[in-house]
Amino acid sequence: MAAAKRGIITEEIKAVAEAEKQSAEAVRQRLARGSLVIPKNVNRTNVKLVGIGEGLRTKINANIGTSTDLIDLKKELEKARIAVEAGADAVMDLSVGGDIDQIRKSILKEVQVPIGTVPIYQAAVEAIQKKGAIVQMSEDDIFNAIEKHAKDGVDFVTVHCGVTQRSLQELIKQGRVLDIVSRGGSFHAAWMIHNKKENPLYSNFDYLLELAQKYDLTLSLGDGMRPGCIADSMDRPMIEETIILGELVDKAREKNVQTIVEGPGHVPLNQVEASVLSAKKLSKNAPLYLLGPIVTDIAPGFDHITSAIGGAIAAAAGADFICYVTPSEHLALPDVEDVREGVIAAKIAAHAGDIAKGIGAEQDLAIAKARKAQNWRRQIELSVYPPRARAYREKCLPKNPRVCTMCSDLCAIKIINEYLKK
């Protein structure tokens, strides 16, 4: 970011500009302004350069990682591979069970996309193990966890700097249905209530920026106050936190630290655009990273669909980075198949949002032309996840290879191709 501000077009800027078919100067300007980030830790080797932000294709992230109930390193590495194969642009390791250090290091080697983590998770788990409770964490424990992750080469970290006494008071006054559903947010809030102190990530934000500078670590400012149900959407604690995060973005930009702002959460369809636009305005156009949004609370088992609805609308409205939600959300840790379904749904949402903004519709046109030509091989190749399209086709082959078993010889395309030519 410092180089971009000085007008230098770095290798990273060039690579992103090329991948997005944009001018390097445009990418440099956005990076300098802070409306675009390229997460890459100085200690990470062999990482794919991915730009996130203004004017670029919407990127998607897949969360993986162990829980304390389910610990299997091999499975987590498989999830990472499947996520990238299915189209994830970034992966976050949210492990809280097993040898967290080893899992993180293994994932950093396993895939080449930018890797993010939430260091407070490890700090909390270790506080329980060593001191008996999350609230016994010291301030140093929190920063040490962040530095450890940064040293290992993690490209971006979620830091819940907006869970402050100010936003916590708004939360208490609000009387929410589902107070806090962010894991990191609940750790910080519990710590602050128990210790009667300000969130160290807020009170010592300058130190956090020093760490970020040292490792070129991108800060993803977490939304600990994100609404956990439709009824809590866009309420005062959520907006209060977004204001705080926006103020911190200003500080980070002064120190040339790349920042992303995180957003909700559970948001009804008619508030998705408003929540994107307000987060963008309050953060002076920082790249916006959304979890979902999920547009109804009633669909556990299908939240890859509820979040594809919200994510597509959000992407069209300007969200830059979408965290997938898997079908197992609200019910269980996702398994490998859930990861695959989640990534594909998020990819569809991101693309649907992108073409609404004029990015990437060439692929739609190409597949439409393949349909017109009744070229099945090409339709499948051009599809978002060819193995699935191929499996559907092969499961049920028509007698006439030019059509499909839905309409068979009554295929509208076949009939109209025949008669319109006359």
Add this chain to the structure above:
Amino acid sequence: MAAAKRGIITEEIKAVAEAEKQSAEAVRQRLARGSLVIPKNVNRTNVKLVGIGEGLRTKINANIGTSTDLIDLKKELEKARIAVEAGADAVMDLSVGGDIDQIRKSILKEVQVPIGTVPIYQAAVEAIQKKGAIVQMSEDDIFNAIEKHAKDGVDFVTVHCGVTQRSLQELIKQGRVLDIVSRGGSFHAAWMIHNKKENPLYSNFDYLLELAQKYDLTLSLGDGMRPGCIADSMDRPMIEETIILGELVDKAREKNVQTIVEGPGHVPLNQVEASVLSAKKLSKNAPLYLLGPIVTDIAPGFDHITSAIGGAIAAAAGADFICYVTPSEHLALPDVEDVREGVIAAKIAAHAGDIAKGIGAEQDLAIAKARKAQNWRRQIELSVYPPRARAYREKCLPKNPRVCTMCSDLCAIKIINEYLKK
């Protein structure tokens, strides 16, 4: 409709008002204006009364039926049952293979929801069998098929009255990527081109209205010109057809025939609201029945998701009736599992749209409260499809039955419940 216009609150109006928790007078007024329909054939017995239109919960339809490649009556009956069990408000039988009469009659007995058909399909199939080609159909063949279906008790029929010489000329001038993708639309267009005649359903619309009156058959005015890809969305043939359908709605209302207008199709996200609002305006607020809309062309194998995105936005914008799209769309005839996934995705879309309009959010609030209370039994009961939520939960049970394996004892809700109480 005639009774509603005379101010009579019929049994049908009462039943719909009760189901929707609205005043019978409000329902009567909308039915009289034509902004709401209650499809029910005079010959159909034991049908559930379902209102579709202004101010009501968004309804969903599941298309089932044989193709010429896949004929299995038992499977079609199973699809009908599964569709209704998963939440379909109506079912359309699109059979074109096997004993079409027997299949239709069996489906009419199998489920109690309103049943729709597309009689031109049977007319076309029989024309191929008896006369060698679709274009050899006589005008009588078309009307006889409609009357046969009506006699059997079908509650609503799709009739492609808007595929006229006028809209066909617009289509030819437009130079579309994917000219016509509507099966019925392609049959009519082929017939009109070959026979150099106007579409009989348009030129003899008055006769169609007589038939509809006789059986109290609801006419669903089909969108033969619906765009089949993103590039063709909202183009001149599509809008021209909608104007024609709007004119026909006026005529039908004069004769007290209930009408629905059908809409697209493939529509980019940023045009979904516009396409709903324009169809509503051009039809003077007739109930709007959408297929999808699908917001990108690139996702064969996942079009239940692409259409859930479009359907949710459309429902929020005022669409009244959403036809599901299954994961097998564009690839194969849906099987029983595809039907289930398609119905659930459409139901989620309809509900997400409804809560954005202020209808039905009690269910979201109730499930959010169950989450707060860590009451898993109730969360599952309240979910859109409890068997799926239950299966996810039971596949992967946590050690602590109050949480789930995603966060286990690090559950944000558990932690915040503990500390916020202090």
